[in-house]
Amino acid sequence: MLAIKRLYGLIIALxxxxxxxxxxxxxxxxxxxxxxxxxxxxxxxxxxxYNLHKNEAAKLRVYSETIAPGTAEIKKxxxxxxxxxxxxxxxxxxxxxxxxxxxxxxxELMSLLQQIELTKIEQFxxxxxxxxxxxxxxxxxxxxxxxxxxxxxxPIDKNLIGG
Amino acid sequence: MVNINLYKKKxxxxxxxxxxxLIFIFLLPIIAFRVTLWTWKNTEISTFRQRFPxxxxxxxxxxxxxxxxxxxxxxxKETSLKDxxxxxxxxxxxxxxDIVYSYLIGNYLESFSKSYYNIKDKDKVFLxxxxxxxxxxxxxxxxxxxxxxNIYNFFNEFNRNLSSLPLNYNSRRADxxxxxxxxxxxxxxxxxxxx
Numbered sequence: 455m456l457a458i459k460r461l462y463g464l465i466i467a468l469x470x471x472x473x474x475x476x477x478x479x480x481x482x483x484x485x486x487x488x489x490x491x492x493x494x495x496x497x498x499x500x501x502x503x504y505n506l507h508k509n510e511a512a513k514l515r516v517y518s519e520t521i522a523p524g525t526a527e528i529k530k531x532x533x534x535x536x537x538x539x540x541x542x543x544x545x546x547x548x549x550x551x552x553x554x555x556x557x558x559x560x561x562e563l564m565s566l567l568q569q570i571e572l573t574k575i576e577q578f579x580x581x582x583x584x585x586x587x588x589x590x591x592x593x594x595x596x597x598x599x600x601x602x603x604x605x606x607x608x609p610i611d612k613n614l615i616g617g
Numbered sequence: 618m619v620n621i622n623l624y625k626k627k628x629x630x631x632x633x634x635x636x637x638x639l640i641f642i643f644l645l646p647i648i649a650f651r652v653t654l655w656t657w658k659n660t661e662i663s664t665f666r667q668r669f670p671x672x673x674x675x676x677x678x679x680x681x682x683x684x685x686x687x688x689x690x691x692x693x694k695e696t697s698l699k700d701x702x703x704x705x706x707x708x709x710x711x712x713x714x715d716i717v718y719s720y721l722i723g724n725y726l727e728s729f730s731k732s733y734y735n736i737k738d739k740d741k742v743f744l745x746x747x748x749x750x751x752x753x754x755x756x757x758x759x760x761x762x763x764x765x766x767n768i769y770n771f772f773n774e775f776n777r778n779l780s781s782l783p784l785n786y787n788s789r790r791a792d793x794x795x796x797x798x799x800x801x802x803x804x805x806x807x808x809x810x811x812x
Contacts, residue, residue, distance in 0.1 A: 456632070456633040457630040457631060457632050457633065458630060458631055458633070458636065459628065459629070459630055459631075460629040460630055460631050463630075463631035463635065463636040463639065464631075464639075466636060466640070467636060467639040467640045467643055468643070470640045470643060470644070471640075471643035471644070471647070474643075474644055474647040475647055478647055478651055479647055479650045479651060479654065482651075482654060483654055486654065486657075486658055486661075486684065489684035489685050489688065490661050490665075490684060492684075492685070492688045493665065493684050493687050493688040493691070494665070494668075494669075495688075496672070496687075496688045496691040496692050496695070497665065497668075497669035497672035497673070497691055498669075499695060500669075500671070500672045500675075500691045500692075500694065500695045500698070501669055501671050501672055503695050503698050503699060503702070504671050504672075504698060506702055507698050507701060507702050507705070510702055510705040510706060510709065511705060513705075513709055514705055514708060514709050514712075517709060517712045517713075517716075520716070521712060521715075521716065524719075564726065564730070565730070567723075567726055568723060568726045568727040568730060569723070570719065570723055571719055571720055571723055572716065572719055573719060574715055574718060574719050574722075574751065575719075575722050575749060575751070576750075576751045577749065577750050577751065578747065578748075578749040579747065579748045579749065579750070580746070580747055581745065581746040581747075582743075582744065582745055582746065608712055608715040608716065608719070609711075609715075610708065610712060611704075611708055614701070614704055614705055614708055
């Protein structure tokens, strides 16, 4: 019958016990504690970032609603050019015009431009070709030379706010 | 009666089966703690789900068991979320700038006509030139001709209105006096750099 010294037997059994305790219990326990701490820390940071993202997206949605009337503004000016028969370029979010305009229509255009709040006047340049030019607010037969009028709506990337 | 140890010099030994049995007995608490650890981990995952519903929802169900993988996935999601936040902030800032710019330019144009309507019985105003290029220059040139006297009501009114608006401006004037005509040739430059 196989037998070993009692002391050796005890040492072997205790060694197996201690090694098992270390490798199967203690190390996994410590690893789990570390992982849980890491995971919680990652989750806390993530949720904070998520809330920030939510707030930023909400802010952008509000801005999107705020600037929406800008489309109607630029369309109104495009309608003005169309009704008056001025050749202009309009692509829905950009309007450009260059050419001459009589003072009556020009006064109307200036009035429209004063009213806009959500359309950007990127470029606007005109001059009066005669020495004493138009009188604001009074109709007078004269022609204003508009070198460039470039209007744009305020752009927004709809993908960022989900639609 | 006398006790005599007949195996006095016998060496004390364990049978292999005894040693194996002893090992098995010693392993029982190890296994028990291992089971406890597994239960503990499940409890922690359940607590995690309750405490962080949003974070746990972005991680696939299967991977929540693997804690280190879960943390890595959460960090990756957070990184992409941060990139999106930057895009959102850039877009918001751009819209804010555009709204401010549109509002300001509208106000400046309005202040011109408002000034005119306030003094239209006193002065004649002739618009000579306007030049506006975003983020670069905004200048208006005009003539101001008072009906009576030499007080340039429009010039004063326009500059007063401009001073209530937030941008810096610079008005230059040149008097024109010819026979009975008193007139003012004025040029106003409004600083729109940075808008």
